[in-house]
Amino acid sequence: MGGRTPPTSGHRPGHPGRTAGGLVEVTAIIPARGGSKGIPRKNLVEVGGRSLVxxxxxxxxxxxxxxxxxxxxxxxxxxxxxxxxxxQVVRRPGALATDDAGSEAALLHTLASLDPSGRADVRSDGPPDVPPDVPPDVPPDVPPDVVVFVQCTSPFIDPASLDRAVGRVVAGQADVVFSAVPTHEFLWRRSDHGVVGVNHELHRRERRQDRPTEFRETGAFYVMRREGFVGHRHRFFGRVDVEVVEHGTELEIDEPADLEAARRLAVARSAVLGLSHGHGRHLWSEGPIGPIDALVTDFDGVHTDNTVWVDEHGVESVRANRSDGLGLAELGRRGVEVLVLSTEANPVVRRRAEKLGVQCINGCDDKVGALERWLFDHGIEAGRTAYVGNDRNDAGCLELVGWPIVVSDAHPSVRPLARVVTEHPGGHGAVREVVDRVIEEIERRTDRTSRSTIGTEVLHG
Structure with missing residues (x-):
């Protein structure tokens, strides 16, 4: 963890941002300080092979x-x-990273750093826990219309839940939407005379089905209209509603026991969703892969079935799937960079890449280093990159990127690193399967962009 620091642009490459049509700008802010009491360096501990942050x-x-x-x-x-x-990273001053500093102060500081008009509209007189002399840490940028406050301590956040919550705020259905789970629990509070009922009467026990549904805040995320948050300096204001999340995803890590429970749950969820059995499912739900700006693949065992033929002269040959090549050509036309990255020095790797019209790095001993340099040279974020592998020598690259993918017949040691396992094995359409799902996401986002001005009119109306 750490040590790899390719540059990031903050905005997703190619995103139209705020245009004359008035697209809504949605920014997620994740506070992640270095100090923690219950679990030292908590935001860097791993669950399911990835750090919480x-x-x-x-x-x-x-x-x-x-x-x-x-x-x-x-x-x-x-x-x-x-x-x-x-x-994108905003460096938080020490005064806002103490045990007593509130999350709202970190959010306000981040918004100030992103506000091109200066700090006045974010700071005003300034909340008491935000020092007035703290300068922005990044160049001015487009201020968001909607802020999504996300906490690292909730390791099972479903992106679909985030999308639903954002959609409701953008549509004007609520000023704030936060994650919650329904509950019919009977709560008690200690008093001088024992315990007293909080949400029920002591001498009247209602049946579960007769009790109104209540909601327990999970702490995973809060979606807020920026102007309202800045004006109230608190995450709850105006019309507040909940986004009900799936039971089992609400776990919040505060103590060591929570961390162990999360790690057990990550293993269980991987098994249920097919990540250990090659059922080709996304980490959270079935769906497209992306958005991504680059697709990187291994060669042997991904473009081929890991079989090699050797003739009487010692010349090796392999079999590749023609549909994989057609898919990669289509992906390139849609602006996604494609790279074949292989430790194999056989010239067949480069010749196949040239025939497909994609970039190639082969015969390299350090695949992770080669991938990092390639991403740096092309200005591509690791988090916006998909990597398709099949064996142990792909582990480092799978851990580096935002979309680690393995083929259905991949070695068992790399399956737990994957967000997606393809339905097809290597050399038999696995690459085309990935390409089709990436294109599905590109088309979905294009459709969303074309319709987003409608939501903007509601938000700013």
């Missing part, structure tokens, strides 16, 4: 409604981890 960034990047993901931190290692995951 990387999981939070990945969830936001996978939400089609979110345009920009920003991590606010005072910690160098967290900053590096967030950048590798694909987030």
């Amino acid at each position: 990387a999981r939070a960034v990945a969830a936001c990047l996978a939400a089609s409604s979110i345009d920009r993901v920003v991590v606010s931190t005072d910690d160098d290692e967290i900053a590096a981890e967030a950048a590798v995951a694909g987030a």
